[in-house]
Amino acid sequence: MEDDRVWAFEESLWTGDAAHYRESIDESCVMVVPTEPFVFESAAAVAAVSDTPRWTKVTFADGHIARPQEGLIVIGYRAEAEKEGERYVAWCTSTYRRLEHEVWKVVQHSQTSPPVAGGG
Template sequence: MLASKDELIALEKGFWTGDEAFYKANADKECLVAFPEMAQTMSNADLAATAKKPHRWKNLQIEPKGFVEPGSDIVMLTYEARATRSTGEPYAALVSTGYVRRADGWKMMFHSQAPLPTGKARKSGLGEGSSKKAD
């Protein structure tokens, strides 16, 4: 079964805006995460616990950059994300997420973020005043 890029983008939006239940339902048993301040394998429960605080992000914008499906049960997605933290602070990152297909759907098994500058002058076109917004 081939992955749908739209389906995976919808999952990504859920990981940015969803709650603990969303994480539990859509992350694999273990997930390798890599951020500048940490890199580790997290259990489904530990990863879900990171989403306890509601309304963590708003004004989420996602611009896909790459999508590969090396097999029928593995897919990698890379995109640029821009969002506003609940504190009002802007955030931008180049994000890569790996999914594995399980009997009950695609599950996140890898996630990495590399922060980007949040200024308006950028090449991608997803600037502060852009009309490209994710709902």
């Protein structure tokens, strides 16, 4: 997958509907987010996303893409997302694996809140 497609795919995970999200997440995916219960396996992550409004806008900065082996893509970036007057910022990673030609699934995703100044 070319770099532009990687970023478009990642953006679609933030802004796409629940059906798209469900199609894109591997059944063995593990996610870590900065809200309880913190660690989700794929079915729980899809359920949580299905019950929340999707982000209407997301921008990425400081993006990095690695391809450690054929059929595996790892990305890291800073996300700024908005919805219904809410703003969210996080440092993120995602890992995709290719199942077949042009079919990629998310097998790992994490979001870390930026550190608070003076937080030690």
